[in-house]
Amino acid sequence: MPIMNVKLIAAFGGIKPVPWLAWGHNNMAPRLVLHPDKIEYRLFRTRFRPYAEVALVDYRSTWRTFNVVLSFEGALTTFIGNTGEERTAREAIACLAERGCPLSERADCLLKSTPA
Numbered sequence: 001m002p003i004m005n006v007k008l009i010a011a012f013g014g015i016k017p018v019p020w021l022a023w024g025h026n027n028m029a030p031r032l033v034l035h036p037d038k039i040e041y042r043l044f045r046t047r048f049r050p051y052a053e054v055a056l057v058d059y060r061s062t063w064r065t066f067n068v069v070l071s072f073e074g075a076l077t078t079f080i081g082n083t084g085e086e087r088t089a090r091e092a093i094a095c096l097a098e099r100g101c102p103l104s105e106r107a108d109c110l111l112k113s114t115p116a
Helices: 086-098 105-112
Strands: 004-006 010-015 018-026 031-034 038-042 046-050 054-062 065-072 077-082
Touching (some): 004 086, 031 086, 086 105
Antiparallel strands (some): 004 031, 010 018, 031 038, 065 077
8 A cells, every 4th residue: 555646747767967857758657656665656667666775865846847856776867756746746755754765955955844
C-alpha cells in the first residue's frame, strides 16, 4: 500500500551536472509513488529504488513548474517529476525527508516556508 501517490503532470530525465537539461520527458503516464520501503517512478519504464539509494532530493521551480528532483547513488541521471502545484511538491518532499532522504538547500527551504 503506497504512502503517497504523487500526482505528476510530467516527468523528465535529467543529468546531475546540468540540472535544467532534460534528455527525455513523459507527459502521458509519468509516475512517482512513495511506498513504505521504496520509491516507484516512471519516465519510460517503471523502476523501483530503496530510499537508502537516494543521494539527494532537490526542488526546482520556474513559471508553472514545481519539480521534485531525485538523484540516486551511482547514477549520472536524475528523475524529475513536475507536480504542477507547490503544495504537492512540498508534501512529496516532506514524505521523502521523513524516510531519511537527504534534502538540498532548496528542498529544505520549501519545507520551512509558509505555504502559498
